[in-house]
Amino acid sequence: MIWTKTDAGRIEMTARTRVKERAQRNLLLLIDGAKSEEMLLANVTGVTIEDFRALEAMGLIAQVSGSGSSRLNTPPAAAPAAAPAAAAGGVGTPVDPGELDYAKFTSTLTQMISSELGLRGFTLTLAVEKASTIEELRDVADRTIEQIRSRKGEPAAHKARRMLYGG
Incomplete structure (x- = not known):
């Protein structure tokens, strides 16, 4: 299912009064x-x-027509367990470049930004969330690697590159 902001949701983004x-x-x-x-x-x-239910109840989001059935009427699933590397403070498992999967690449990149750049990576995290294609994610990944290189040096950037692209 795909959701979109309603007019009230767009207003709430600037007003910040209800959520x-x-x-x-x-x-x-x-x-x-x-x-x-x-x-x-x-x-x-x-x-x-x-959270989806609450935003929908406030009239801030609506289902995009034709985007499939809602999961909101199903009981919530248990949260997935954190990957061992992430739980230990790492950034997850490397993404296999032969099968660059959007969700896995997004997860690895987001974890990397958080662990390597912290709050300094906030705009990169937003860029990851905004990206809708692997190509856009690769662009954000390249910018992330460059920021890691400039802040932590070439060895850290090389490790980040290996984590994202393998090799």
Whole structure:
């Protein structure tokens, strides 16, 4: 299912009067009429089905017509367990360049930005969430690697490159 902001949702983004929960604000920010519910649930930390329900109940988001059936009427699934490398402070497993998968690449890149750049990587994190193709993600990945290189040196950039592209 794909969601879009309603006029009220767009107004809320600037007014900031109704949505107080951080996860819901982040979700509202990232809903763009292109990313699927599953993609957002898998890649946005702290977001649950209940956050979609709450935004829909406030009239801030609506289903894009023809985007499939809603999962909102199904019981929430258990949150996926964190990858061992991520739980240990790493950035996940390398993405195999032969099968560059959007969701896996997005997850690895987002974790890398957070662990390597912290808050300095905020705009890169937003760019990852905005990206809708592998090519756009590769552009963000290249910018991320360059920022890691400039802040932490070539060895850290090389490690990041290997983590994202393998080899």
